[in-house]
């Protein structure tokens with residue numbers, strides 16, 4: 001690949017968000033569930049070290065994946081939990097180390113809905129569903145109506161703990177993504193039906209979070225451009241969602257796609273050459289004044305520069321590339337392609353690639369990445385065993401799943 005110069009400094013330009021906060025460049029570490037919580041929802045030293053490395057490496061913003069506000073509905077038992085008795089000391093250690101070098105650090109506030117981790121949850125989404133091996137209960141109207149206040153409370157805890165913004169998770173098949181998707185949302189009240197009704201709870205959540213954090217604090221959202229599931233959110237729906245979000249106080253809309261629904265394609269397991277969602281971004285950009293981030297499948301600096309040059313996105317989201325090389329932004333900002341070799345796995349099982357990358361995150365947090373070279377199956381086994389062990393810790397802190 002020729003070392004194309006970023007002559008216009010497209011990667012290096014600051015991005016001023018609508019709330020006035022500034023991202024120092026256009027490279028964002030997209031949310032990853034790092035599985036580095038202590039099993040009881042608290043931040044750990046290894047996690048602080050991981051985000052410190054990304055901040056040292058030049059990333060403008062790192063987003064911590066799957067930070068929960070309701071311990072009954074986690075994605076995994078390594079998630080952080082922002083609740084009343086959250087360990088603020090551990091969170092502040094994390095946010096202060098993660099925000100060196102003018103880096104932003106935001107939690108991705110979520111609720112796993114129908115995809116909550118069954119050993120420690122009774123999964124519950126917008127509607128009761130039984131599709132093949134997938135089962136979840138449906139939320140009552142009052143449970144839905146309580147969501148905005150609960151997201152808002154978590155956002156306020158995040159702000160108090162030193163996070164510099166928040167992202168609302170409405171992608172990848174988790175709760176708010178399920179509300180947007182006609183496959184998961186079969187409600188016949190004000191929260192179901194056409195796109196505007198399915199999006200109502202998302203808009204209510206954004207408004208409540210804004211009230212809680214004030215006008216100068218960044219709020220982002222991650223949404224799907226399509227669920228890549230038959231009967232799920234289509235690109236047309238997703239474009240309509242962008243139009244609806246345009247009238248909110250959001251600062252950043254991140255475009256992704258796919259789902260962790262059993263048997264579905266997820267973006268983090270995808271091996272096809274990317275980037276995946278640039279064409280969608282080209283359609284979405286004219287529909288909103290809110291800055292867009294496009295995430296998924298970026299492997300080279302040229303792809304990032306070319307995407308920004310098209311003016312269809314304001315920033316580039318990177319996940320796996322930054323697990324392979326946490327200081328990649330430094331290279332890319334210096335017009336250097338960096339030393340990035342993606343591993344190739346033969347016939348990986350569903351979720352296997354994501355598990356391998358998760359275990360590499362642990363190695364980075366423990367300063368052991370130079371020795372990290374497991375077989376895929378070994379990484380998967382370690383990932384699953386660790387979560388099995390953590391479920392007991394989760395139950396002893398938060399009680400049995402109700």
Ligand SMILES: Cc1cc2nc3c(=O)[nH]c(=O)nc-3n(C[C@H](O)[C@H](O)[C@H](O)COP(=O)(O)O)c2cc1C
Pocket residue numbers: 030031032033034064065066108169171172222256267268269274295296297298317318319320321353354355357358
């Ligand atoms: C280990 C791992 C964990 C992930 N966890 C999350 C998550 O918690 N929230 C989220 O929105 N996306 C999550 N993702 C998806 C990424 O943010 C990103 O959308 C996806 O990996 C595609 O980008 P990439 O090609 O740069 O990796 C995860 C990806 C990986 C590899």
